[in-house]
Amino acid sequence: MSVEQKYDVIVLGAGIVGVSAANHLLRKGKRVALVDRREAGEETSHGNLGVIERDGFVPITFPTNLSAILKYALNRETEMHFHLGALIKMLPWLWSLKKASSPERIKKFAETISVVEAKAVGAHRDLARGAGAEHFFRDTGWVRFFRTEKSFAGLKDHLEFSDTYGAPYEILTAQELQEIEPHIAPVFHRAIWWKDTQSVASPGNVTKAYAALFSNSGGEFLIGDAKSLKQNDDGTWSVETEAGQISAKDVVVALGPWSMDILKPLGYSFPFAIKRGYHQHFAPRGNKTLSRPIVDSDFGYAVSPMDQGIRLTTGIEFADREAPPSPVQLERATKIAREVFPLGEAVEDEPWKGQRPCFPDSLPIVGPAPRHKGLWLDFGHGHVGFTIGPITGQLMAEMVCGEEPFTDPSPYSATRF
Numbered sequence: 346m347s348v349e350q351k352y353d354v355i356v357l358g359a360g361i362v363g364v365s366a367a368n369h370l371l372r373k374g375k376r377v378a379l380v381d382r383r384e385a386g387e388e389t390s391h392g393n394l395g396v397i398e399r400d401g402f403v404p405i406t407f408p409t410n411l412s413a414i415l416k417y418a419l420n421r422e423t424e425m426h427f428h429l430g431a432l433i434k435m436l437p438w439l440w441s442l443k444k445a446s447s448p449e450r451i452k453k454f455a456e457t458i459s460v461v462e463a464k465a466v467g468a469h470r471d472l473a474r475g476a477g478a479e480h481f482f483r484d485t486g487w488v489r490f491f492r493t494e495k496s497f498a499g500l501k502d503h504l505e506f507s508d509t510y511g512a513p514y515e516i517l518t519a520q521e522l523q524e525i526e527p528h529i530a531p532v533f534h535r536a537i538w539w540k541d542t543q544s545v546a547s548p549g550n551v552t553k554a555y556a557a558l559f560s561n562s563g564g565e566f567l568i569g570d571a572k573s574l575k576q577n578d579d580g581t582w583s584v585e586t587e588a589g590q591i592s593a594k595d596v597v598v599a600l601g602p603w604s605m606d607i608l609k610p611l612g613y614s615f616p617f618a619i620k621r622g623y624h625q626h627f628a629p630r631g632n633k634t635l636s637r638p639i640v641d642s643d644f645g646y647a648v649s650p651m652d653q654g655i656r657l658t659t660g661i662e663f664a665d666r667e668a669p670p671s672p673v674q675l676e677r678a679t680k681i682a683r684e685v686f687p688l689g690e691a692v693e694d695e696p697w698k699g700q701r702p703c704f705p706d707s708l709p710i711v712g713p714a715p716r717h718k719g720l721w722l723d724f725g726h727g728h729v730g731f732t733i734g735p736i737t738g739q740l741m742a743e744m745v746c747g748e749e750p751f752t753d754p755s756p757y758s759a760t761r762f
């Protein structure tokens with residue numbers, strides 16, 4: 346019979362969120378086990394756009410006018426798609442989203458997120474240095490373009506927040522953008538180039554490199570099913586792994602879109618939803634190049650240069666997590682994107698599908714579970730998990746270790762719902 350291994354902390358989930366928390370806990374002298382059912386960085390943290398946002402001050406909100414609601418209701422848009430059954434189940438969540446979409450709440454969100462986003466690039470670079478992963482990083486910023494004067498005018502608040510919270514940007518005409526991205530067609534009215542945002546050429550490999558840093562620094566990475574989590578009579582937590590049962594006083598749930606799979610059986614209920622998204626890679630035609638992520642704001646898709654080719658990522662799909670893929674947005678976006686950048690053949694036969702783990706206020710939960718001692722929650726990073734995974738990993742580690750957190754953790758508390 347194998348002897349149960351004891352740790353100070355077990356981190357469940359080896360996406361960017363769990364891997365980052367595990368590294369920070371290790372640095373603070375904790376004995377840490379990181380558990381996943383597969384290798385690190387192979388789910389949502391693999392397939393995203395790889396952008397580390399400095400300027401994500403405006404949350405995803407509910408449409409404010411009837412014409413926008415009617416437009417989405419037809420289900421023919423590129424930026425949003427839904428499965429009707431899933432949308433109906435999500436009505437209470439959408440109602441919470443509507444409440445979180447007031448101007449006051451958006452202002453509060455910007456104030457909160459600006460603190461962590463200001464540290465996000467530094468937190469990544471710090472891990473990347475230790476992990477030998479700096480070659481994945483680009484400091485070329487990112488660009489959002491707007492096809493009409495009207496859509497550009499919708500950016501007013503975003504630019505004001507950028508001024509308030511110190512995220513430098515430049516407003517470009519189509520001709521000016523061509524000076525830095527010569528192969529982007531001049532199909533738009535104005536573009537914004539946010540200069541302090543960074544991006545990576547392989548978010549999955551960056552996450553894997555941080556996991557290797559954890560293992561090489563004395564952490565234990567184990568394959569196991571988080572659903573085996575149980576609390577023992579003495580209050581410690583145990584999980585079954587391929588190396589046998591392990592236990593610890595503290596456990597961090599960082600299972601992204603799967604977090605509620607283990608929290609529901611423990612009696613927790615949060616307004617949590619997933620928003621699916623797709624990507625596909627394309628070879629650039631001829632010797633055409635792209636140097637940074639570019640977002641076509643009016644159609645809600647993005648393209649970015651990756652190790653595998655030009656990655657095209659889609660907007661939001663409201664569908665059940667396990668429902669078969671329905672990549673209609675990808676098909677629509679690819680047609681539009683071909684008029685913007687000379688995309689060649691698709692690299693893979695099938696697109697990738699992932700799911701963003703989302704709360705209606707666009708902030709994750711980072712902090713203690715309200716009813717179980719030693720249970721910590723670190724999930725729900727939504728559209729910016731790759732950006733803020735490392736810095737919220739620091740916040741989580743500070744809280745688990747009983748240290749003064751670098752920022753007020755109350756906006757991230759589980760008790761806000």
Ligand SMILES: Cc1cc2nc3c(=O)[nH]c(=O)nc-3n(C[C@H](O)[C@H](O)[C@H](O)COP(=O)(O)OP(=O)(O)OC[C@H]3O[C@@H](n4cnc5c(N)ncnc54)[C@H](O)[C@@H]3O)c2cc1C
Nearest residue numbers: 360361362382389390393394396571601622729730731732
């Ligand atoms: C199309 C798209 C584009 C995006 N672009 C960006 C972007 O440019 N910038 C940005 O900041 N964010 C972006 N995001 C969001 C970002 O990818 C996510 O917020 C982030 O990856 C979430 O990380 P995570 O570690 O919480 O989850 P994940 O990476 O999904 O990790 C969860 C882990 O839990 C493991 N797991 C699940 N169940 C179990 C179990 N029972 N037992 C053991 N292990 C289990 C999984 O194997 C997985 O490794 C994008 C998302 C999508 C879908």
